[in-house]
Amino acid sequence: MAFLQVNYYSQVLGMDRHMNVILPELSDHNPSWTADMLQDIPVLYLLHGMSGDQDIWQRRTSIERLVRQTIVAVVMPSTDLAWYTNTTYGLNYFDALAEELPNKVASLFPQLSTKREKNFVAGLSMGGYGAFKLGLGTTRFSYAASLSGALVGNPQFGTIPDETPHDYWTGIFGDLDKFVGSDNDLLALAKKNTHKPQLYAWIGEQDYLKPTNDDFIPKLRDLNYDITFETAPGKHEWYYWDKKIERVLEWLPINYVPEERLS
Template sequence: MAFLEVNYYSRVLGMNRVMNVLLPEESDHNPNWTNDSLKDLPVLYLLHGMSGNHFDWQRKSDIERLLRQTKLAVIMPAADLAWYTNTDYGMNYFDAISQELPRKVASLFPQISTKRKKHFVAGMSMGGYGAFKLAFSSSYFSYAASLSGTLISSLNYPGFLDMEKQAYWKGIFGDLDKFSGSKNDIFELAKRQSNTGIELPKLYAWVGQQDFFYGANEKAIPRLRKMGYDVSYETNPGDHEWYYWSKYIENILQWLPINYQAEKRLS
C-alpha cells in the first residue's frame, strides 16, 4: 500500500490544498496484485473531525494496516475548521470537496474508479456530518458512514455552540437561527434527495453510549429510515475519542461492498 501526500491547487478555494492518499500497489505482500488488476479501484473518502486535518486517520487509526490486503484507495482531504460547508465568509469548502476533489482525484489517479457504485465516504464527528452531507447532496457517493457524527438538526443541541465563539459559527453557517431547513441541515438535504426518486446511498452509523452526540444519533437514525434510507446502526459503550473510531472503522470496511481482507499476520 503506497502512502502519498499530494499538494494540489484548488481553483474553487483559490489556494494550494493537500490530501493524503492510500493507494494499492504491487508489493511482496500481495504478489497477485499487478498493474492490470489494480484498475477501476473502489475509493473511500475519509474525513477528519473538528480540530483535525488530513493526517488524523493516518496517525491515529490503523487504517493503513487494515487495508494491507484490500484493493481500496483512500482519499483523506483537509477541510480545516470549515465543517465541509460553503462558509458564510465566502470560502466554498463544500464545493471544493464534493465536486472539485473527485475530479482532481480522477485526473491524478486514473486507476481509481469514477463509478458512483465504487465511491464511498466516511468520517468521524464533524467528518460524520460531512460524510452524510456529501452523500445527500452530491451524485458521487453510494455509501456513507458516520462515527460519532454530529447528526443534529438544530445548532441549539446542548453544548454544541459552546465549543467555539458565536462569531466562528456565524462565519461557517451564517444566521444561526436559520440553520434548520437550510443547505447545511443534513435532514433537509436527505429529504430533498429522497424526493428525487434516485437510488439513495446506503448509510452506516456508530456512536458510543457515553458520547455527547449519542442522543442526536438515536433521534437521527429513525428519522432517516422513515425517509427511505437503508441505515445500518450500531451503538456500544464508548466515548467521543480515537480509541473507538480506530476500532469501528473496521466495521465500516466490512460493511462496504468491497472484498475486504482482514489483515494476515505477516512478518
C-alpha cells in the same frame, strides 16, 4: 500499498491544499494482485473531525495497515474548521470537497474509479456530518458512514461543546435561525435526495453526541433509507474510532481482507 502526500492547488478555494492517499500497488506484499486488478479501484474518502486535518487518520488509527491487502484507495483531505460547508465568509469548502476534489483525484490517479457504486465517504464527529452531507447532498457516493457523527440540526442548540463561540457557527452556516431546511441541514438533504446512498452510523453510549444520533436515525428510516445503526459502550475518542473504522471497511462492498487472514 503506497502512501502519498499530495499538494495541489484548489481553484475553488484559491489556495494550495493537501491530501493524503493510500494507493494499492503491485508489490511483494500482495503477489496475487495483477495490473488488470488495479484498474477501476474503489475509493474511500475519509474525513476528519474538528481538531484534525488530512494527517489525523494516519496518525491516530491503523487505517493503512488495515487496507494493506484490500484493493481500495483511501483519500484523506482537509476541510480545516469549515464543516464541509460553503461558508458565509466566501470559502466554498463543500464545493471544493464534493466536486473539485474527486475530479482532481481522477485526473491524478486515473486507475481510481469514478463510478458512483465504487465511491464511498466516511468520517468521524464533524467528519461524520461531512460524510452524510456529501452522501446526501450529491449523487457521487453510494455509501456514507458516520462514526460519532455530529448529525445535528441547528448547531446553536447545544449539541456541540458550549465553549464554541456563536460567531464561529454563524461564520460557517450563516443565520442559525435559517439552518433548518437549508443546504446544511442533513434532514433537508435527505428529503431531496433521489439516489439514497447506503448509510452506516456508530455512536458510543457515553458520547455527548448520542442524543443527536438517536433523534436523527429514525427520521432517515422514515424516509426509507437503508441505514445500519450501531451503538456500544464508548466515548468521543480515537480509541473507539480506530476499532470502528474496520467495521466500516467490513460494511463497504470492497471485499475487505480482515487482518486475521493476513500473513
